[in-house]
Amino acid sequence: AQSVAQPEDQVNVAEGNPLTVKCTYSVSGNPYLFWYVQYPNRGLQFLLKYITGDNLVKGSYGFEAEFNKSQTSFHLKKPSALVSDSALYFCAVRSSGAGSYQLTFGKGTKLSVIP
Amino acid sequence: DAGVIQSPRHEVTEMGQEVTLRCKPISGHNSLFWYRQTMMRGLELLIYFNNNVPIDDSGMPEDRFSAKMPNASFSTLKIQPSEPRDSAVYFCASTGTSGANTGELFFGEGSRLTVL
Numbered sequence: 001a002q003s004v005a006q007p008e009d010q011v012n013v014a015e016g017n018p019l020t021v022k023c024t025y026s027v028s029g030n031p032y033l034f035w036y037v038q039y040p041n042r043g044l045q046f047l048l049k050y051i052t053g054d055n056l057v058k059g060s061y062g063f064e065a066e067f068n069k070s071q072t073s074f075h076l077k078k079p080s081a082l083v084s085d086s087a088l089y090f091c092a093v094r095s096s097g098a099g100s101y102q103l104t105f106g107k108g109t110k111l112s113v114i115p
Numbered sequence: 116d117a118g119v120i121q122s123p124r125h126e127v128t129e130m131g132q133e134v135t136l137r138c139k140p141i142s143g144h145n146s147l148f149w150y151r152q153t154m155m156r157g158l159e160l161l162i163y164f165n166n167n168v169p170i171d172d173s174g175m176p177e178d179r180f181s182a183k184m185p186n187a188s189f190s191t192l193k194i195q196p197s198e199p200r201d202s203a204v205y206f207c208a209s210t211g212t213s214g215a216n217t218g219e220l221f222f223g224e225g226s227r228l229t230v231l
Contacts (some may be wrong), residue, residue, distance in 0.1 A: 010137050032218050043119070043206055043222030044158075053218055090158070094218050101146070102171070105158040 002027040002092050004106035012112045013081045021076040021109045023091030031073040032105070034092040035065055044090060050074060051096075061085070081113045117141070119223035127229045133195040136226045139188055140209030148220065149182055149192050150206040158206075164190065179219050197230045204228070 003026045013019045032051055036041055036044040048059025055067040065076045074091060091106045120139040128134055140147050149161040162172040165183045172182070178196070184190040194201055202225045208220040 036219055036222075041224075043224045044208075044220070045222070046219050049217060049219060092218070101163060101165075101218075102160065103220065107157045 001080045001092055002095060002102070002104045004093050004104055006089075006091055006106035006109045008109050009107075010110045010112065011112060014114050015083055019078050019081045019111065019113070021089050021091075021111060023076065023106060024072050025074060025091070025093040026072065027093050027095050028097070029097040031074075032094050032096050033067060035063070035074075035076050036090045036092060036105075037060065038088040038090065038108070040087075047076075047089075069101050081111075083113045083115050085106075086111055086113045098113070119207055119209050119221055121205075121223035121226050123226055124224060125227045127231065128197055129231050130198055131196040132230075133193065134197045134201075134228060134230075136192040136205050136228070138190045138192070138207030138223060140190070140207070141221055142188065143210075144209035144211045145187070145220070146210045146212075147184060147190050148208045148210075149190070150208065150222075151211075152204045152206060152225070153202075161192070161205075175211075194228075197228075199230045202228055202230050 005024045034049045035047040036099045048057050050057050050067045058064045063078050088108045088110050090108045092103050094103045122137045145166050147164040151159045161174045162182045163170050167184045182192045204225045206222050206225045208222045210220050
């Protein structure tokens, strides 16, 4: 079975400071890893993904994430937070195995960027 | 690009009533997913369709829930009879062949269901 853990229900950061939202995962075989963002009363929007290759992946709105295989982590980062980044962030994983489609999401981390 | 379209956005009904949620996936996408989001359980996959065929419905909570995809541009999720514990936000998501291979899903805005 595959799973995702987001250990922090909420992260608060001052505007302009760097932010990190943590994610660890468990999956059989090689993982495909994703971050999605959800703004209030909206659907989830894709931010970025790791499939293979460079461990540091860059995505939308200046976000990036680092894949660490030994620590089974995929933390989301941004060098300088904006108030508009305040939202709910979901990490997700699925196996890279052929025929695999099940995307398992974490519980989400609420990011609040304080002006 | 219109995105995934869901209706209704909000539904308030009484226990025992039938509820039908609708989804129009992005044109050209051949995979469709129904998810349920609650505070307690987070995002749960209910059912997955590929090329209009239900592939995995193991997440459907019980027989009160049913889903159909009569054609590539329309899917429904029906709850009959509804119960208060069905209150949640229901999301539809779609993806194309390449997306299904890597997992990038496109979500609708969701249907918020309240069962009194």
